[in-house]
Amino acid sequence: MAAVIETRGLVKRFGSVTALDGLDLSVEEGEVHGFLGPNGAGKSTTIRILLGLLRSDSGTARVLGKDPWADSTEIHRHLAYVPGDVTLWPNLTGGEVIDLLGRLRGGLDPTRRADLIERFELDPTKKGRSYSKGNRQKVALVAALSGDVPLLILDEPTAGLDPLMERVFQDELRARRAQGLTVLLSSHILSEVERAAERVSIVRAGRIVDSGTLADLRHLTRTQVAATVAEPLAPQRLRELPGVHDVAVDGDRVTFSVDTGHIGAAIAVLDRAGLTTLTSTPPSLEDLFLAHYDEAAAGR
């Protein structure tokens, strides 16, 4: 599949601060790509380079096959953007802003606009200055989602939304993905990315430290297993298996963690000991994420 967004070795410095330090990001057509990292890791800087708002000091970036700095206007006809911190014109209504941004991009679908306003429970007649943070975010989301563009760039789009509205957003994202839309979803809310994204890139201190499908990333980490067995089980029988760690046996209760690729053999041992209950918890994105950061902190 073709890469919709591709960066190689992006570097961006602000004075003495290096915001991006050789960032390689690849987003393929038709995927929702989670862009994860803590505050200040360089997510927004990357996005603003992809939008042609900032100029990188070195490295290359391609968006829809074009250079975002030189061809920004042409690229922007085919994408919609929701900034993390939405500010509206104080004396324009939300409805006016939605129409304006849609038209400046090349038009929006009025049916979809009306539908989104209803589902997001947005009052489009209020003036920009009287919206709350969440409602400003909704204005930007409706403006972005009302268009008919193949690429969405969302910078922490749900930061101000309540859980109900976040669900509306997730539903909409799923529906749009089914239509073949490509989405770059920057966030530090792991559950949000976990629900929506197929592939994830984790950014730390201006570099991508890990990138791949959730399955790929999980493959490299451990699943937590807790089981009860009918017959006494010698811990040694589990410990001698490859990829099994932290084995603890307490009467009929057995807990351990296992590298995801080796789970079959461990379950077979449990089965021979008369497995009665089993819970296995795959690593959450949070575990992946924290693992990267703990590692980085330890290595420092």
Added chain:
Amino acid sequence: MSAYTGTGQLLRLAWRRDRLLIPVTVATLTALSVGSAQATMALYPTDQAAVEGLGGILSNPAVSAMYGPVVVNRGGLSVFKTVMLGAVFLGILTHALVRRHTRVEEEEGRFELIGAGVVGRRAPLTAAVVLALLTSIVTAALSVAGLAALGLAPAGSVAFGVTWLIAGVVMTGVAALAAQLTTSARAASGLGLGTLGAIFLVRAVGDTQANAGVLSWISPLGWVGQVRPYGANRLWVLALALALLAGCLGVAFALLQRRDLGSGLLPARPGRATAAASLRSPLALAWRVDRATILGWSVTYAVLAVVVGNLVKSIADMADQPQVAEMLRKLGGTAGLLTDIYFATELRFCAAGGAAAGIVLAVRLATEERVGRTEPLLAAAVSRPRLYVARLLLALALPTLLMTVVGLVAGLVAAAADVAGPSPLELTLAAWATLPAVWLLIGVGFAAYGLGQRWTAPVGWAALTVALVLGEFGPLLELPGWLVGLSPLDHLSQLPGGSFAAGPAIAMTVLAAVLAAGGAAAFRSRDIG
């Protein structure tokens, strides 16, 4: 916790934020009053010399309209230009300080952060008012000390300080009230500065029309003239200003007690659910966002034009007094007719105001970028040149419109008065002749924006201030010609009456175009934000 808890902390915060703005403006104002007094005194070493040299302007309504009543002795004449203009400048400064630390803070959400701390309800407004009053007092005191050190009478020098203090005190109160009445920083600014313009006009009429003297006592800027430093030295007039301040603050604090954070007196009304069909370009957006401002300036200039046109009657009455015409010629005019000189002078000030209007729009553009409203536009299919040119066109068109209004309306009003003078067409052309200088100043503002949004306001306003000070006080301070020549206002043709010098006009227009284009090029290649 009292309602004033935290005022001291907030005052220190305000000072920390303005520690450059306040000292620079205060020093400039002091240098202006002391410097021009020193220059006048050097020129006219005795009372008699001063009266012979400058006294003819005593009864000239054009001078009174601009500067207020003149005290005819060496002291009075040495400060006649700085009393009113300095008062207006200080009024603008205190207004800006109060607004900046009240409504702007509230609008940008920083009050919420502060209000959640151990800060009384009245503390932010109190801190802003104290900051503005201290600034006024220090400015006035420095001028008093400077003038007295020149050897001018101490009582008169104190009276001079009182004139400025009146303006600072009054505009502090006006700004405090405007910040509570309105819901946005922009509306607060419109109300506050609109009030300043209105009281200036009322004063101008009161100071020039024989039967309208009461207007000078109605307008707080009229009080400034009524102090008469080095003449009657009426220090008690300050009490009027303090009473007005007390009244404004009383109402402001009462409003503050009643309203919610972020709101004003008038509730926000719902607007349209969809945009007008025309709202589809950066230019349409600029118009939609700035139309209230543009309308406000236009109405102000129309009123101004009526007053300017009306005053020509009084000017014509003076044409018979040869010593007056002689005097004005010495002050810088070379054209023959008194009415021509009068109009030329008024048009220069109108042009400076027009440049201010354009710079306001340039600063708006910078503010849009600073708060993050430029980003979504550029992330849509809007190119940077398109955005820049749209705002530039509007900023150049506004003063063009304003000067047209002034020339045409003042010309028509003057024509209706049936006095010898320029026709409406001549006056409109004369007004247009000032535009190259206006565009040049706006070009500086846009060039600064091209380099970075944060440069726009300081560079734009500094350019206008320098142009005004050099143009207005440069000859008086006997500054070298090349320095005064830096002011675009120095290169305006003496119109109506004189001949139009095409060279400087073309040069300034070309320079404006170069600056604007340079700004566009720089804007294209810089980071946004």
